Amino acid sequence: MKKLFFGVLLAGLATGAAAQNIQMTKSGKVSFYSRAKSPEKVEADNNEVSSVLNTQTGDLVFAILLKSFHFERALMEEHFNENYVESNKYPKSTFKGKIVNISSVNFSKDGAYPVTVEGELNLHGVSRQVSYTGSVIIKSGKVNATSRFSIKLKDYNVSIPSLVADKISEDIDVTVDCKYEPKS
Amino acid sequence: MTRSKKKILIATGGLLLLTLITAGFVGYRMYTKPHRDVQHIRPVRIAAMHLVAAYEANEANANRDYLDKVLEVSGYVTDVSKNQEGKTVVSLDGTGMGTVRCTMEGIVQHEIKPKTQVSIKGICTGYLTDVILVRCMIQEK
Incomplete structure (x- = not known):
């Protein structure tokens, strides 16, 4: 039933509260890169990120398809999918949590508000409790959420073949940039 | 020696x-x-409605059939928008709940109008609340 879970969750979050409190996007952006001293940049972008934010309660959900990550090099993309995140077996990564200090964000006043997000991140079949910081940026009524954090591959049982261990860092830097629209 | x-x-x-x-x-x-040449790969042809219905019925089965494959999806355009990178995203009518969201590759030459019937070829990356296709191109009739 897990496969249904996030669809229902996204739909539930979107319909469960008064519409004016719901901000959503289906084309948010998540990027990552590996900090290791590689001559080649190991980085990828995903522009098909779904996210729903309840501006009243702070509830925040992200859903992301790993096969939507685009690398410059086809071979890297192939290795990422087949050897690292095993995206045939685990096609999705999800986050479900809360902006814990949502009350400090004034959605009707322009500004950049620092926020702390807590919740459960699921990647490669492993769920972990996480806490990251980010910003909610309000500009002319539009809501933009950004964050930058790093994850450890071994926390999610992603192993790096020893052959390329010096090229790929154990810590992966992740950036999130979602421009939301009010739910119509 | x-x-x-x-x-x-x-x-x-x-x-x-x-x-x-x-x-x-x-x-x-x-x-x-190079990356897969979407244009020259023989696609799996399917109607948007059937694709979304397959994912809604059983995501694992649908992934087995369509994930990472080059699909040519036909359907009615319900929405045309831009993503954060400025790329065109075309939504095709599915089941009323989910749609097929197609991120177009490069600059879209023709104007795509809502309520018209189109065929779009692209790579299926899975299902969120919609079925997602990336690196898409419009197929000429």
């Missing part, structure tokens, strides 16, 4: 060098191989 020994040495050395060069060349070609 006898002449024949020298010959063997030279032959072995030559062979080794050739192997190295070949391996290097093959390695380089693999390393720099």
Whole structure:
């Protein structure tokens, strides 16, 4: 039933509260890169990120398809999918949590508000409790959420073949940039 | 060193060098191989409605059939928008709940209008609340 879970969750979050409190996007952006001293940049972008934010309660959900990550090099993309995140077996990564200090964000006043997000991140079949910081940026009524954090591959049982261990860092830097629209 | 020994040495050395060069060349070609050429891959043809219905019915089964495949999806355009990178995203009518969201590759030459019927070819990356296709292109009728 897990496969249904996030669809229902996204739909539930979107319909469960008064519409004016719901901000959503289906084309948010998540990027990552590996900090290791590689001559080649190991980085990828995903522009098909779904996210729903309840501006009243702070509830925040992200859903992301790993096969939507685009690398410059086809071979890297192939290795990422087949050897690292095993995206045939685990096609999705999800986050479900809360902006814990949502009350400090004034959605009707322009500004950049620092926020702390807590919740459960699921990647490669492993769920972990996480806490990251980010910003909610309000500009002319539009809501933009950004964050930058790093994850450890071994926390999610992603192993790096020893052959390329010096090229790929154990810590992966992740950036999130979602421009939301009010739910119509 | 006898002449024949020298010959063997030279032959072995030559062979080794050739192997190295070949391996290097093959390695380089693999390393720099291009992304899949969506335009020239024979697609799986399916109506948007059926694709979304398949995912809503059983995501694991639908992934087995469509995930990472080049699909040519036909349906009615319900929405045309831009993503954060400025790329065009076309939504095709699915089941009323979910749609097929197609991120178009590059600049879209023709104007795509809502309520028109189109066929779009792209790579299926899975299902969120919609079925997602990336690196898409409009197919001419």
